[in-house]
Amino acid sequence: MQERLDELKSLLGQVQDLNAAAAVLEWDQETYMPDGAAEARAHQVATLRKLAHEFFTADEVGTLLEALAPETQALDPVSTEASLVRVTRRDYDKALKVPASLVAEMAEAVARGKQTWRKARAENTYATFAPHLERLIALNVQKAEALGYEDRIYDALLDQYEEGMKTATVETVFTDLRAQLVPIVQAIAESTPPDASFLHQPFDTQKQWDFGMGVLKDVGYDFDRGRQDISTHPFTTSFSITDVRVTTRVNEQFLPSALSSTLHECGHGLYEQGIDLALERTPLADGTSLGMHESQSRMWENLVGLSRPFWQHYYPQLQAVFPDQLGGVSLETFYRGINNVTPGLIRVESDEVTYNLHIMLRFELEQAMVEGRVQVAELPDLWNAKMEEYLGLRPETDAEGVLQDIHWSLGAIGYFPTYSLGNLMSVQLFDQAQQDLPDLENQIASGQFAGLLGWLQTNIHQYGRKLQALEILQRVTGQGLDAGPWLAYIRQKYGAIYNEF
Numbered sequence: 001m002q003e004r005l006d007e008l009k010s011l012l013g014q015v016q017d018l019n020a021a022a023a024v025l026e027w028d029q030e031t032y033m034p035d036g037a038a039e040a041r042a043h044q045v046a047t048l049r050k051l052a053h054e055f056f057t058a059d060e061v062g063t064l065l066e067a068l069a070p071e072t073q074a075l076d077p078v079s080t081e082a083s084l085v086r087v088t089r090r091d092y093d094k095a096l097k098v099p100a101s102l103v104a105e106m107a108e109a110v111a112r113g114k115q116t117w118r119k120a121r122a123e124n125t126y127a128t129f130a131p132h133l134e135r136l137i138a139l140n141v142q143k144a145e146a147l148g149y150e151d152r153i154y155d156a157l158l159d160q161y162e163e164g165m166k167t168a169t170v171e172t173v174f175t176d177l178r179a180q181l182v183p184i185v186q187a188i189a190e191s192t193p194p195d196a197s198f199l200h201q202p203f204d205t206q207k208q209w210d211f212g213m214g215v216l217k218d219v220g221y222d223f224d225r226g227r228q229d230i231s232t233h234p235f236t237t238s239f240s241i242t243d244v245r246v247t248t249r250v251n252e253q254f255l256p257s258a259l260s261s262t263l264h265e266c267g268h269g270l271y272e273q274g275i276d277l278a279l280e281r282t283p284l285a286d287g288t289s290l291g292m293h294e295s296q297s298r299m300w301e302n303l304v305g306l307s308r309p310f311w312q313h314y315y316p317q318l319q320a321v322f323p324d325q326l327g328g329v330s331l332e333t334f335y336r337g338i339n340n341v342t343p344g345l346i347r348v349e350s351d352e353v354t355y356n357l358h359i360m361l362r363f364e365l366e367q368a369m370v371e372g373r374v375q376v377a378e379l380p381d382l383w384n385a386k387m388e389e390y391l392g393l394r395p396e397t398d399a400e401g402v403l404q405d406i407h408w409s410l411g412a413i414g415y416f417p418t419y420s421l422g423n424l425m426s427v428q429l430f431d432q433a434q435q436d437l438p439d440l441e442n443q444i445a446s447g448q449f450a451g452l453l454g455w456l457q458t459n460i461h462q463y464g465r466k467l468q469a470l471e472i473l474q475r476v477t478g479q480g481l482d483a484g485p486w487l488a489y490i491r492q493k494y495g496a497i498y499n500e501f
């Protein structure tokens, strides 16, 4: 068995190397690459990704997996060997199920769709994008049929991003969440908002950057195994467990922007840096799902970074950096200002209370399209009606409605719900961390983050893809996916800020 395992690891290591090399080029593309290099870079990345796919889907890999399956059956399922064979088998089957012709058709449809979407959004012409969306939906249906599913067609698409999660589970949890959240948002919209005007004024960008770098160091992001750079859309990428990169953006006129994106990507980065080094150069060296990944980013961004204890520690430092802007603003005023809730039309600008409603709307619509219950032509009207029902707002243009996000133009169906799954799981996990670390709030208030990070590494990060998200949730909290803890957190925090509900 050992010989075969070594052989499998060596083959998979080469696949990882090729993908990591492509990821370095993609990181460079978003950070330092001159614009003129775009076409050449696209070729380079495509070649590496194609080679990685060929290496991975080789017959040898299949033969080794076949032989190793019975040999690893008796091992502990969480052992590296058993996990490697099980997870690689799933990836291998998925990679072989989708025919190359469909992959090529999808790639072409995405290239055209993305280009048309950009123009349609800029010019507010949904009709020009509609045929492309129709094609992308049809190809997703074909892909789902190729991947296979037991219950709902959407299961196959969701599974690409959130392995093991079922549509029915998400639907049940979201229905409960929506029923309770809509009245909360209504109550907040009707009450007096806290003053947040002091956040909108010039804040020196270099000072903002330096402050964010200090926070990254404090919370435990390892700069020996990572770095932070600037990009238009902040992201995290990893080339190995020993090289995990994050990016951020800095808005001179709005203070919370940089720090929230720094902490968000830091949460993703800490997850990747915390994976057991024994999993290096294998498919297990990755976050287990987009939802679990997002639970880590949201935890640091919101549950830590928008909390009172966090600012009890950092606010005096921030005031010292920006005495003219914040010298006369009390900690309490600052805390309320950064937690200001305003229902809006745009998902990426929304706060932690309203965010999930933006996601539920997209989940319902994309699922209905895939199941053939909604036609692409009906989409704008349905979108606007749901916005009104959930958030009390009606978009005046499709650009600030159905055309606002890039995801559908990329053919990514099944991706959106993972954002909300991450929000819900972040609170379920953080509640457990608080139970296990009774002193956690005091630790955060004194700028100590090693307790929380150690807890996350032990319970979540180290496993990489050995355990699926729902398995981690069950092992750590004893519960399945549940909107209750998130709703309780929102009621408690915002009930105090808004004195209303």
Ligand code: ZN
Residues within 6 Å of the ligand: 264, 268, 293, 294, 297
């Ligand atoms: Zn994220």
